[in-house]
Amino acid sequence: MATPLPPPPPFDGAAPPPMSGSLPPPPATDMTGICFRDQLWLNSYPLDRNLVFDYFALSPFYDWSCNNEQLRLRGVHPLDASQLTKMTGIEYTLSEVMEPHLFVIRKQKRDGPDKVTHMLTYYILDGSIYQAPQLCNVFASRIGRALYYVSKAFTTAASKLEKIGYDDAEDENPPIDSKSSKEAIDIKEVRRIDHILASLQRKLPPTPPPPPFPEGYIPLTTETDKPAETQQAAGEVVPSIDPIIDQGPSKRMKF
Structure with missing residues (x-):
């Protein structure tokens, strides 16, 4: 018994659809690392907006279960927007065209006439098909x-x-010129640091006055400012007074 032949393609140059029950699996989501090009097809047919989808259907990026394939089986152009809006599921549309060098094809999921979810984008550049990242x-x-x-x-x-x-x-033994240059650089650094310290000193508030003497403290007079040898010779003994221990507010014990 002879095997039945597959039906002819609906358009010139279109690849014959696979037999029912032998559909290849859907393409993977990330196929940015591969490129498809069929030079024999490009030498045989022109690449324009009418035949670009048939060329795209030859690539591994094509999903045979899409709505465009159903239109091809019915003899309708696969990019007919009036027919695609009446269907639901996966479809491909031609979004940008710059014949004959660039074609942008968008893969999307249609849930209604006006409800479409974008999935992936493919572009055909000078006959080579890529998936856009x-x-x-x-x-x-x-x-x-x-x-x-x-x-x-x-x-x-x-x-x-x-x-x-x-x-x-x-x-270890640098030349004399390098030493002199280093010394000059060091002098500049010292001057710069002095200038910074002087500017900081000018910004600081003035020095506060010294605190008053505690109660009962007798400051040294001119007579008691004599040298220790003169005082010992005169037989004067200056008592040692510690204002912090004897007269301080804490009244600490004297050792």
């Missing part, structure tokens, strides 16, 4: 690249600083 993946890639270059810059700077310190340690 998601925004979160783009941000993660850019941030990772920036962190890599920042870390590399810090590593390079650290290695150069270590090399400079090693060279300074090895140079």
